[in-house]
Amino acid sequence: MEELRTDRRWIRIQEAPLDVAPASDFLRVEEAGGIDLFLGTTRRWTDGRETVQLEYECYESMAVSELDRLLDEAADRWPLSRACILHRTGAVPLREISVVVGVSTPHRDAAFGACRYLIDELKRRVPIWKKERFADGTTDWVEGERPPLTDG
Amino acid sequence: MKDVDSSPPAIDVRLFSSLREQVGCGSVAVIVEGPMTVDELLRRLADEHRAVQAFLSCIRVAVNQEYVGESHVVGPGDEVALITPVSGG
Numbered sequence: 681m682e683e684l685r686t687d688r689r690w691i692r693i694q695e696a697p698l699d700v701a702p703a704s705d706f707l708r709v710e711e712a713g714g715i716d717l718f719l720g721t722t723r724r725w726t727d728g729r730e731t732v733q734l735e736y737e738c739y740e741s742m743a744v745s746e747l748d749r750l751l752d753e754a755a756d757r758w759p760l761s762r763a764c765i766l767h768r769t770g771a772v773p774l775r776e777i778s779v780v781v782g783v784s785t786p787h788r789d790a791a792f793g794a795c796r797y798l799i800d801e802l803k804r805r806v807p808i809w810k811k812e813r814f815a816d817g818t819t820d821w822v823e824g825e826r827p828p829l830t831d832g
Numbered sequence: 833m834k835d836v837d838s839s840p841p842a843i844d845v846r847l848f849s850s851l852r853e854q855v856g857c858g859s860v861a862v863i864v865e866g867p868m869t870v871d872e873l874l875r876r877l878a879d880e881h882r883a884v885q886a887f888l889s890c891i892r893v894a895v896n897q898e899y900v901g902e903s904h905v906v907g908p909g910d911e912v913a914l915i916t917p918v919s920g921g
Binding site: 720736737738739741742743745746767778779799802803804805806807808809810811821822823824825826827829 | 901915916
């Protein structure tokens with residue numbers, strides 16, 4: 681488990697199942713008029729293949745640092761009242777939640793924009809990997825995205 | 833992990849996901865004479881591990897929990913990780 685929590689942002693990597701209620705409790709503040717919550721869940725069928733569970737591996741210390749940088753970027757672009765990103769590691773069975781991305785903002789446009797940005801960038805850059813375990817007993821690391829080049 | 837005074841300075845490089853499985857362990861040590869660039873470190877690793885060679889075109893390197901470019905200089909004490917394409921979420 682790895683966590684970074686301040687008054688306005690909450691980042692957490694954990695093996696235990698994720699729940700929506702603590703996230704929405706954290707996000708509901710008086711200055712916010714809208715909350716967007718994105719939940720990633722384990723899907724059973726992909727291109728005709730049956731999945732039984734996903735298994736997540738995470739470089740936890742860097743994932744927290746990179747998520748913190750993502751939240752800095754989002755806060756530069758949108759007026760975030762609060763934001764949280766929670767990610768599960770290890771085995772995640774069908775229907776269960778692997779990731780919670782949540783933002784609260786004064787008005788809804790910013791909430792939609794920031795939430796979309798955060799989940800898209802998480803998938804591009806944050807050092808987390810998932811392996812798909814199929815019903816036929818085989819496994820595959822999901823072909824992911826190469827994080828963008830940095831200068832230096 | 834050995835950490836005696838007589839051992840040569842080394843950089844521990846962390847591995848994850850499919851690269852970790854193919855190399856067969858979660859980190860490999862690279863003996864270093866002094867500071868070296870990330871590019872030099874990658875070439876050294878690719879010479880010693882065929883799996884790293886196979887991933888060279890799609891790896892990013894992180895030093896102290898941050899992505900760096902190939903000209904970044906690393907030395908003993910830095911936390912280095914090879915990041916294969918990510919698939920979180």
